[in-house]
Amino acid sequence: MPAQSAPAATAATESDEDNLLPRLRVAGLSPQVLAVPAPPLPTMPAPFDLRLADPDADAELVSEWMSHDLLIHTWNSAWPAERWRRYIRAQLDSDFSRPLMLSYEGTTVGYLELYRASRDTISTFYAADPWDLGLHAAVVVRSAMPASGVADGLRGLVEGAFRAEARCRRVMFEPDHRNTPARLVCERAGCQQLGMHHMPTRKIALYALPRDPNDAPPAYQSLEASAPAG
Incomplete structure (x- = not known):
């Protein structure tokens, strides 16, 4: 079967600064997609723990993390704490995405976002189901975990998401194409590779x-x- 062409994404009308959720598609979506509720909060096996991010308590830490060299290039979110505060709050106020803080043995080790892939820009790149979930993950304090910690955490989170959302058929990942460690984690976890695609600010796998x-x-x-070949 020949490859299909992706439908065009809806253009944002607000500026990046004003539109805190620029990847949220708001037009051209089916009633089935619009009726799906906000992502659930998965439970994870000990010693991992997961909680909703707090705009006031967590914005400074996440802002600091996003200024690290690797995350500057792979997340493109090196924002001041005040913008992170507004962004985390906007997610909590939406039915699109949930900002999460990941901990290991009581130490906060990363920032995650669990979102509705069917309402995200990535839904223009594949045949999305209304109940699909997507995951962004920045595991920063790796020294607090064993070598297998990132892979174990990913597996535990996906299993928790499937338990929490019985109608979810798959979890989507879209690391920056240059983020080799994240891509290796996806491939070792058994993910299906769906090619390279252009987002507004980066190229993703x-x-x-x-x-x-x-x-x-x-x-x-x-x-x-x-x-083109050649």
């Missing part, structure tokens, strides 16, 4: 981790597939 092999989604045409 799109992955899907299905609940069952039959839940793996078809992808639209990737950058590699559309590139």
Whole structure:
């Protein structure tokens, strides 16, 4: 079957500064997608723990983390704490995304976002199901965990998401194409690679981790597939 062309994403009308959720699609979505509730809060096996981020208590720490060299290039979110405060609050006020703080044995080690992939820009790159979840993960304090900590945490979080959301068929990941460690974690976890795609500010490698092999989604045409030979 030939690769399909992706539908065009809805253009944002606000500036980046004014639109705190620029990836949230608000037009051209089916009633089924719009009816799906906010992502659940998964439970994780000890010694991991997960909680909702607090705009007032966590913004300074997340802002500091996002100024680290690797995250500057892979998250493009080196914002002052005040903007992080507003952004975390905007997520909590929406039914689109949930900002989360990850801890290991009581030490806060990372910032995560669990979001509705079917309402995100990435839904223009593959055949999204209304109940799909997407995950952004920045695990920063790796020294507090064993070598397998990131992979164990990813597996525990995905399993928790599937438990919490019975109708979710897959969890989506879209690391920056240059983020080799994150891509390796996805591939070792058994994710399906859905090609390279352009976001407004970066190029991503799109992955899907299905609940069952039959839940793996078809992808639209990737950058590699559309590139001329030679």
